[in-house]
Amino acid sequence: MSLSPVIFSIGPVSVYWYSLAYVLGIVFAYWYLHKLDDQKIFTKNFYDSLLTATIIGIILGGRLGYVLIYDLASYVQNPIDILKTWEGGMSFHGGAIGVLLAVIISCKRHNIPIFYTLDLISCGIPVGLFLGRIGNFINGELFGRVTTMPWGMVFLESGDNLLRHPSQLYEAFCEGLLLFVITNLLFFMTRIRLYHGALAGVAVTWYGVVRFAMEFFREPDYQIGYLWLDLTMGQLLSIPMILFGVYFSALNLRKSVA
Numbered sequence: 001m002s003l004s005p006v007i008f009s010i011g012p013v014s015v016y017w018y019s020l021a022y023v024l025g026i027v028f029a030y031w032y033l034h035k036l037d038d039q040k041i042f043t044k045n046f047y048d049s050l051l052t053a054t055i056i057g058i059i060l061g062g063r064l065g066y067v068l069i070y071d072l073a074s075y076v077q078n079p080i081d082i083l084k085t086w087e088g089g090m091s092f093h094g095g096a097i098g099v100l101l102a103v104i105i106s107c108k109r110h111n112i113p114i115f116y117t118l119d120l121i122s123c124g125i126p127v128g129l130f131l132g133r134i135g136n137f138i139n140g141e142l143f144g145r146v147t148t149m150p151w152g153m154v155f156l157e158s159g160d161n162l163l164r165h166p167s168q169l170y171e172a173f174c175e176g177l178l179l180f181v182i183t184n185l186l187f188f189m190t191r192i193r194l195y196h197g198a199l200a201g202v203a204v205t206w207y208g209v210v211r212f213a214m215e216f217f218r219e220p221d222y223q224i225g226y227l228w229l230d231l232t233m234g235q236l237l238s239i240p241m242i243l244f245g246v247y248f249s250a251l252n253l254r255k256s257v258a
Contacts, residue, residue, distance in 0.1 A: 003137075003138045003140070004138075005017055005018060005138055005139045005140075007020065017134075017135050017138045017139075018132075018135035018136075018138065018139055020135075021128075021131035021132050021134060021135035022058070022128070022131075022132065022135075024128075024131055025125075025127055025128020025129070025130075025131045025132060026051075026054065026055060026058070026128065028124060028127045028128065029054075029121065029124035029125055029127065029128055030047070030051055032120075032123065032124035032127075033047070033050075033120055033121065033124060034047070036120045036123055036124070036187070037120060039116075041112060041113065041116065042112065042117075043110065045110060046106060046107075046110040046112055049106045049109060049110060050102065050103065050106040050117075053101075053102035053103075053105055053106050054099055054102045054103075056098070056102065057095070057097075057098030057099045057100075057101055057102035058095045058098055058099060059098075060098055061091075061094040061095045061096070061097050061098020061099070061101070062090035062091055062092070062094050062095030062098060063082065063090060063091075063094070064094055065090075065091030065092075065093055065094015065095065065097070065098075066090055066091040066094060067082055068094075069091055069093070069094070069233060069237070070091065070221055070223070070224060070233065071221070071223050074223065090132070092129070092207075092211075093237045093241070099121070099125075100118075103117055103118060103121065113196060115196035115197030115200065115252065116196045118197060118200035119187070119193060119196060119197065119198075119199040119200050121200075122183050122199055122200045122202075122203035122204075123180070123183045123184050123187050123199075125203075126175070126176050126177070126179040126180035126183065126203075127176065127180055128176075129172075129175050129176040129179065129207075130172045130173075130175070130176025130177055130180070131176070132176075133168045133169070133171045133172035133175065133176060134168070134169075134172055136168040136171075137166065137168035137169055137172070139157075140155050140156060140157040141157060141168075142167065142168055142218060142219075143155040143157065143158055143164050143165075143166070143167065143168070143218075143219055144164045144165025144166060144167030144168075144170075144217050144218050144219060145164060145165055145167075145216075145217060145218065145219050146162045146163065146164055147163055147164060147165045147217075148163070149163075149165070151166065152164055152165065152166075153166050158219070164219065165217040165218070167214060167217045167218040167219075170214055170217055171210075171211070171214050171218075174210045174213075174214060175207055175210050175211060175214070178206075178210075179203060179206055179207060179210070182202070182203075182206060183199060183202070183203050186199055186202065187199060192253075195252050195253050195255060196252065197248060197249075197251070197252035198248075198249045198252040198253045200248065201244075201245045201246070201247075201248030201249030201250075201251075201252060202245065202249050203245070204241055204242075204244060204245030204248065205241075205242055205245030205246050205249065206245075207238075207241065207245075208238040208239070208241030208242035208245055209238075209242055211234055211235075211238045211241075212234075212235050212238040212239070212242070215231075215232045215234045215235045215238075218232070218234070220232045220233075221233065
């Protein structure tokens with residue numbers, strides 16, 4: 001499987017599919033947040049503040065998370081590569097922390113309910129996750145383990161000609177599309193939206209469980225390999241997400257209806 005990561009180039013400037021995926025994901029989440037705020041709590045200043053903080057949080061959190069957790073030794077030797085985000089190498093867990101901090105800071109600054117905001121964001125973020133995984137697929141990175149399934153693909157970046165799971169597509173569907181459907185069905189069809197914070201907890205739990213499962217199809221990062229109990233770094237990082245998500249949902253569902 002070989003797709004060009006570049007959409008087009010004008011002189012020395014190139015536009016990458018991976019970068020476009022992030023831009024479209026952020027734009028959609030920003031637009032969708034407007035649509036879901038039926039209580040009309042958000043102000044224009046808050047939207048602008050949240051957008052700026054979220055972009056910074058995603059880029060800094062995602063990139064630094066990847067650098068520190070997945071490949072610190074390599075980036076210490078080539079620190080300039082830290083800036084090459086268009087080549088891939090973003091940590092979801094780091095990006096999630098960055099977004100969380102962005103929401104907290106923006107909400108406190110404008111006196112906006114944090115849990116209410118997190119619930120609405122949880123409904124829109126999955127689209128960005130879907131697009132990001134498609135970007136991974138186009139880049140040929142984060143490919144799957146060797147398989148005998150008929151839909152297996154050869155990824156040139158693997159350095160061999162073995163058929164592998166297109167794990168990026170599995171994750172795009174489960175972490176992105178399915179999560180979008182689940183969060184929005186719960187938001188529009190149940191009373192969970194009245195228990196601010198509970199929906200965000202469900203989203204975190206779902207992502208953690210699905211990411212843990214999808215890692216069984218995904219080739220571990222070569223510089224890390226398998227860790228404790230033959231689990232991958234992605235699986236180990238997903239365990240606290242699951243525990244926190246369950247606790248957060250249960251805690252908020254026990255509260256009085258807002």
